[in-house]
Amino acid sequence: MTEKELKKLSRREILELLMIQTQRAEELEKMTSDLKKQLSENRVFSKSPGNIAQTALQLNGVFESAQAAADLYINNIESCSERCDKMLMETQKRCEEAENQTETKILKIKDELEKILNDFKSIPHD
Numbered sequence: 001m002t003e004k005e006l007k008k009l010s011r012r013e014i015l016e017l018l019m020i021q022t023q024r025a026e027e028l029e030k031m032t033s034d035l036k037k038q039l040s041e042n043r044v045f046s047k048s049p050g051n052i053a054q055t056a057l058q059l060n061g062v063f064e065s066a067q068a069a070a071d072l073y074i075n076n077i078e079s080c081s082e083r084c085d086k087m088l089m090e091t092q093k094r095c096e097e098a099e100n101q102t103e104t105k106i107l108k109i110k111d112e113l114e115k116i117l118n119d120f121k122s123i124p125h126d
Contacts, residue, residue, distance in 0.1 A: 007087070011087075014080055014084060018077065021073050024069065028066045028069050028073075035062060039059065
């Protein structure tokens with residue numbers, strides 16, 4: 001997904017992407033944990049055809065895949081976090097600008113009302 005596409009996403013959509021990545025990471029962690037448990041119980045060796053070296057190579061591939069997925073997940077989280085931080089800063093800046101503009105308008109209206117009130121007070125009333 002490009003940065004331009006990410007900018008078009010709403011905060012909710014970004015959070016949904018993060019949730020999906022988190023679920024995937026949890027699945028990979030569980031798979032890794034299960035494989036480690038099987039390895040410690042020697043189930044992998046008894047179920048796998050061939051010798052221990054072949055099984056070790058197979059497990060190494062699984063761990064490499066799990067590590068690659070975890071690295072991708074972390075990179076995605078960091079990237080999304082940086083973009084969210086940037087969007088938050090931009091939003092805060094816009095809010096401050098809007099607040100300043102609103103405050104300026106309020107002061108202008110207040111001055112105009114005071115002028116009108118003073119003009120009204122200066123009119124003789126019978």
